Amino acid sequence: MDAVLHALAHAHRRRILDLVGTEPGVTVGRLARNFDVSRIAIMNHLTVLERVSLVLSERDGTARRLYLNTVPIRMIYERWTDAFSGHWAGHLLGIKQAAESAGKGGKGDG
Numbered sequence: 001m002d003a004v005l006h007a008l009a010h011a012h013r014r015r016i017l018d019l020v021g022t023e024p025g026v027t028v029g030r031l032a033r034n035f036d037v038s039r040i041a042i043m044n045h046l047t048v049l050e051r052v053s054l055v056l057s058e059r060d061g062t063a064r065r066l067y068l069n070t071v072p073i074r075m076i077y078e079r080w081t082d083a084f085s086g087h088w089a090g091h092l093l094g095i096k097q098a099a100e101s102a103g104k105g106g107k108g109d110g
Contacts, residue, residue, distance in 0.1 A: 001079070004052045004072045012037065013045050020055055021068040028064045 007013055012035065019034055020026055032042045046066070049055040056067045 001076055004076060007052045007054060008073075010045065011049075012041075013049055015047060016045055017054060017068060020066045021070075021071065024067050025059075025065045028066065031066065047064070089098050 008017075015034075016031065019031055023030075028042070028046065029039075030110045035042055038096075046055060051056060052070050054073055055063045056069050058067075059065075
C-alpha cells in the first residue's frame with residue numbers, strides 16, 4: 001500500500017494516470033508530448049507506476065501501449081472504507097433508531 005501511495009504522491013504520475021485512463025492504449029511517445037519534461041523523466045515515472053501495477057504496458061511493434069489498472073487504488077479504498085464503514089454503520093443505525101423512537105413518541109402528543 002505504501003508503494004502505491006508513494007507512486008500517487010507525484011503530480012506528474014497522477015497526470016500520467018489521468019491521461020492513460022482517458023486514452024487507453026496511448027503510446028509512450030504520445031503521452032510524453034503532454035509534458036514539459038524529458039522523455040527519460042516520463043519513462044522513470046512510468047517505471048514507478050508499472051512497479052506498483054497502476055500502469056500496464058504491452059508491446060505493439062516498436063511502440064509500447066499503456067493501460068490504466070485501477071485495482072491497486074481500489075484495494076486501498078476498500079481497506080479504508082471497510083475499516084471505518086462498520087464503525088459508522090453502527091452509529092448511523094443508533095441515530096436512525098433514536099429518530100424513529102422520537103418520531104413515534106411525538107405522534108400521540110398533539
